[in-house]
Amino acid sequence: MSTTAVSGTSAASTSSTSTSATSSTDASDRFLKLLVTQMQNQDPLNPMDNAQVTSQMAQINTVTGIDKLNTTVTTLSSNLTQMQLLQGASLVGHAVLLEGNQLAYNSTTGKAGGGYELASAATKVQIDIVNSAGTVVDSITQTGKAAGRQSFDWTPPSGTDTSNLKFKITATSNNTAVKSTPLMTDLVEAVNTTDGNLTLELSNSGSTAYSKVKAIS
Structure with missing residues (x-):
């Protein structure tokens, strides 16, 4: 049964915000105490002028403002991570398309499939099915393929071991090589976050950054 990994809680976020607020208050108190002490012990013949006092008060306001801004940004980041996690949970059980050359075999249909992306049009595309050795x-041959994303289906010959199969794409345009990128499908089993980034736990590919997904089905 699929599970959804969840990192971070609202309680932790509240605790972090409270700690930051306390830190900001403590810093303000310390600064004001130092300023008062400085004024009490100043030279009567050469007292601090208004400009000096105003400058130091502006400094405490700046420090406090930056601290509050950091607290706000941290809270927003935490909330965004939680929203990403909730949205990512809807992907569990779905197939995703990403870069890779592992062949997806469907035992129900008896067919396997994959895809590729062409940098430019190709007059011929050869797809070699390769075993673990x-x-x-x-091999499959396709012709007259336009630039962009393409797909293919393959029916294994009788007696073929369909485990750990991969494929290799060789595309040409009138005998000139065309750049191609193999694309594979994988199943989302769970989602979590790593360093604030959404990560998918895929059936065959393991932990994969959500940013690598090209399509969802």
């Missing part, structure tokens, strides 16, 4: 077990 690196041996080509079958």
Whole structure:
């Protein structure tokens, strides 16, 4: 059964905010005490002028303002992370498309499939199906493919071991190589956050950054 990993709680966020607020108050108190002490012990013949007092008061206001701003940013970041986690939870059980060359075999249909992305149009695309030993077990040829994202289906010959199969794309345009990027599908089993970034736990690929997902089905 799929589980959704959740990091961070509202209680932790509240505690962090409270701690920051206390820190800001303590800093203000210390600064004011130092200023009062300085004024009490100043040279009567050369007292601090209004400009000096105003300058130091402006400094305490600046420090306090920056501290409050940091607290606000931290709170917003925590809230954003929690929102991402809730949105990501809806992906559990869905298939996603990402860069990779692992062949997705469907035992129900008896077919396997994958995809690729072409930098430019190709007159011929050869797709080699490779087993775990690196041996080509079958090949598919497609022609007249436009630039962009493409897909393919493959029916394994009888007796083919369908575990750990991968594929290799070779695209050309009138015998000139065309850059291609292999694309694979994987199943989302859980979501979590790592350093504030949404991470998907995929069936075959393990922990993968959400930013690497190109499509969701």
